[in-house]
Amino acid sequence: MNRLPTYRRALENLLASGRAVVSSHELAAEVEVTPSQLRKDLSCFGTFGTAGVGYDVRDLVSRLDEILGICKKRPVLLVGVGNLGLALLNRRPIQRSGFEIVAACDTSPSKVGRVIAGVRCYSLEETPAVLAAIKISIAMLAVPPDTAQETADFLVKNGIRALVNFSPLRLRVDKGVLLEQVDFGYTLQKVAYYLDAMEEQQ
Amino acid sequence: MNRLPTYRRALENLLASGRAVVSSHELAAEVEVTPSQLRKDLSCFGTFGTAGVGYDVRDLVSRLDEILGICKKRPVLLVGVGNLGLALLNRRPIQRSGFEIVAACDTSPSKVGRVIAGVRCYSLEETPAVLAAIKISIAMLAVPPDTAQETADFLVKNGIRALVNFSPLRLRVDKGVLLEQVDFGYTLQKVAYYLDAMEEQQ
DNA sequence: TCATGTGAAGCACTTCACAGCA
DNA sequence: TGCTGTGAAGTGCTTCACATGA
Numbered sequence: 283m284n285r286l287p288t289y290r291r292a293l294e295n296l297l298a299s300g301r302a303v304v305s306s307h308e309l310a311a312e313v314e315v316t317p318s319q320l321r322k323d324l325s326c327f328g329t330f331g332t333a334g335v336g337y338d339v340r341d342l343v344s345r346l347d348e349i350l351g352i353c354k355k356r357p358v359l360l361v362g363v364g365n366l367g368l369a370l371l372n373r374r375p376i377q378r379s380g381f382e383i384v385a386a387c388d389t390s391p392s393k394v395g396r397v398i399a400g401v402r403c404y405s406l407e408e409t410p411a412v413l414a415a416i417k418i419s420i421a422m423l424a425v426p427p428d429t430a431q432e433t434a435d436f437l438v439k440n441g442i443r444a445l446v447n448f449s450p451l452r453l454r455v456d457k458g459v460l461l462e463q464v465d466f467g468y469t470l471q472k473v474a475y476y477l478d479a480m481e482e483q484q
Numbered sequence: 485m486n487r488l489p490t491y492r493r494a495l496e497n498l499l500a501s502g503r504a505v506v507s508s509h510e511l512a513a514e515v516e517v518t519p520s521q522l523r524k525d526l527s528c529f530g531t532f533g534t535a536g537v538g539y540d541v542r543d544l545v546s547r548l549d550e551i552l553g554i555c556k557k558r559p560v561l562l563v564g565v566g567n568l569g570l571a572l573l574n575r576r577p578i579q580r581s582g583f584e585i586v587a588a589c590d591t592s593p594s595k596v597g598r599v600i601a602g603v604r605c606y607s608l609e610e611t612p613a614v615l616a617a618i619k620i621s622i623a624m625l626a627v628p629p630d631t632a633q634e635t636a637d638f639l640v641k642n643g644i645r646a647l648v649n650f651s652p653l654r655l656r657v658d659k660g661v662l663l664e665q666v667d668f669g670y671t672l673q674k675v676a677y678y679l680d681a682m683e684e685q686q
Numbered sequence: 687t688c689a690t691g692t693g694a695a696g697c698a699c700t701t702c703a704c705a706g707c708a
Numbered sequence: 709t710g711c712t713g714t715g716a717a718g719t720g721c722t723t724c725a726c727a728t729g730a
Contacts, residue, residue, distance in 0.1 A: 368567045375651075379672055467582075470582075471554065474552055
């Protein structure tokens with residue numbers, strides 16, 4: 283299931299380049315997995331291709347969207363409009379992935395009330411009302427580490443069901459709330475490790 | 485091995501809160517793995533703890549640093565000083581993880597020549613000389629998707645051995661070059677999927 | 687006694703190989 | 709013939725349970 287997003291992205295790119303049909307071999311090469319893996323992965327969720335031909339690109343994308351729960355764009359709340367928050371606001375890939383940042387919030391008076399990249403920024407006090415008005419389940423946390431936990435608690439209390447946390451602190455949330463950690467440090471450390479391993483081989 | 489960075493982060497936080505010794509049970513709870521898992525993971529790389537007591541926090545951090553190849557801070561090149569690039573420049577977690585952005589580059593004349601968050605921004609033409617002067621192996625690619633591939637090729641030609649790519653495009657690099665993909669869209673899609681799965685359960 | 691390090695068992699994931707359909 | 713979908717074999721990862729050492 284962790285690979286479904288990568289399949290979807292590759293299919294999207296194929297669609298953009300005018301491709302209508304693709305075989306498991308071609309798509310698998312694109313995302314660097316084996317063809318069997320790809321077929322097995324898909325078979326968990328149903329049957330998608332036609333034997334002897336391959337997969338209809340457009341059809342498979344929309345079937346994946348169904349599985350991933352992004353047939354309709356899902357609204358997302360952005361919490362913290364600092365450097366990282368700004369970067370997230372301006373990223374089209376988030377839109378292309380089936381999501382839309384529909385509201386932002388921040389504590390800084392210089393941000394509150396402004397409309398940034400088409401998105402209104404609210405104060406923390408206003409946020410519960412916003413969450414009540416639009417049904418938002420997902421929040422992206424781009425706030426400093428020292429306020430991350432209390433902010434998370436506040437959001438959960440006001441109806442947020444899933445958090446994507448960009449601060450390097452491991453948050454505590456009660457189960458029933460989804461927490462996903464994004465940490466650039468981890469990525470770099472992984473890279474450093476494999477780089478050394480490669481060099482030792484030669 | 486993918487879990488080592490999370491162990492290190494947890495140990496760092498323990499150290500900050502004045503903890504000197506920790507058992508596999510406590511540390512495992514912190515990062516949400518089983519104690520056996522943690523011990524087995526560590527045992528791949530040697531023997532670290534003392535039976536009956538636990539692990540010396542400070543010692544284990546530095547042993548992990550050794551394994552991960554970050555005893556000394558590793559220099560990193562930032563490519564693209566847009567919103568995301570700025571966010572990365574201003575993140576302490578990258579420093580805390582054992583890395584340091586020592587140079588940046590960009591095509592925009594408004595960026596080139598400036599010093600941003602203590603880091604000088606070079607033009608693409610100047611970059612090979614910079615890479616030759618300081619030995620940098622790792623680059624973070626925060627450029628628009630349409631120039632990502634050619635920029636990557638250029639960097640590899642000039643000595644970069646590992647790329648962390650933030651654009652949603654899957655880059656082609658010859659083997660021998662390490663490529664790590666960071667995609668916020670994937671994270672959100674994963675969250676959306678598990679959120680739906682949770683709701684169906686109840 | 688308490689907690690680590692580790693072979694052995696158990697489980698999950700990946701690859702193989704082929705039946706079945708266009 | 710070509711490619712999908714899938715049981716079966718193979719591989720790797722996780723957990724268990726205990727011997728060892730402080």
